[in-house]
Amino acid sequence: MALPGAPYPATIEVSRAVDDRASVAFRGNRYSVTPGLGGTELMLRHRLGTGTVEIFTPGGTLMVTHRLAPPGAGSVVRTPAHRAALEAVVLSQFSAARPCDRKANRPPGQAALAGRAALPGAGGAEPAVDLAQLAEVVRLAFPPAIAAAAACGAEVPA
Numbered sequence: 596m597a598l599p600g601a602p603y604p605a606t607i608e609v610s611r612a613v614d615d616r617a618s619v620a621f622r623g624n625r626y627s628v629t630p631g632l633g634g635t636e637l638m639l640r641h642r643l644g645t646g647t648v649e650i651f652t653p654g655g656t657l658m659v660t661h662r663l664a665p666p667g668a669g670s671v672v673r674t675p676a677h678r679a680a681l682e683a684v685v686l687s688q689f690s691a692a693r694p695c696d697r698k699a700n701r702p703p704g705q706a707a708l709a710g711r712a713a714l715p716g717a718g719g720a721e722p723a724v725d726l727a728q729l730a731e732v733v734r735l736a737f738p739p740a741i742a743a744a745a746a747c748g749a750e751v752p753a
Contacts, residue, residue, distance in 0.1 A: 607641045610638055617680075622666040622667065624668055625672070626639075626659075627677035630680050638651040639651075
């Protein structure tokens with residue numbers, strides 16, 4: 596019995612999600628699809644021995660056929676139509692309208708200054724935090740955590 600003249604036509608089929616850049620990943624490269632399909636699962640087919648990858652819709656309709664880039668090259672393969680469509684989507688997000696007003700960096704008003712003066716402090720001085728008192732509050736509030744930290748060799752205030 597003689598061997599067949601051509602190998603069996605094996606086909607690799609994988610399902611891939613479309614990313615935000617309107618492309619799907621296959622063998623270390625990215626292949627373009629029409630914009631607006633982000634998150635959609637598409638079927639990719641590569642017939643062994645050919646130099647193409649076909650991308651199908653979830654319903655089984657052929658969307659596009661791309662030339663196969665070398666595996667692991669990190670290439671992005673786009674058709675001119677997909678490039679133009681993606682560029683149109685990106686550029687439509689920009690606006691020539693006046694930008695939003697930024698908050699002005701103004702000094703505090705009289706009400707804010709009066710509120711700051713009412714804060715507790717020594718004779719009108721700036722309020723301050725006593726770190727020793729804060730450490731004591733933490734030690735009293737969380738004794739198991741302090742004991743565990745001491746057991747691990749961490750420096751624990753007395």
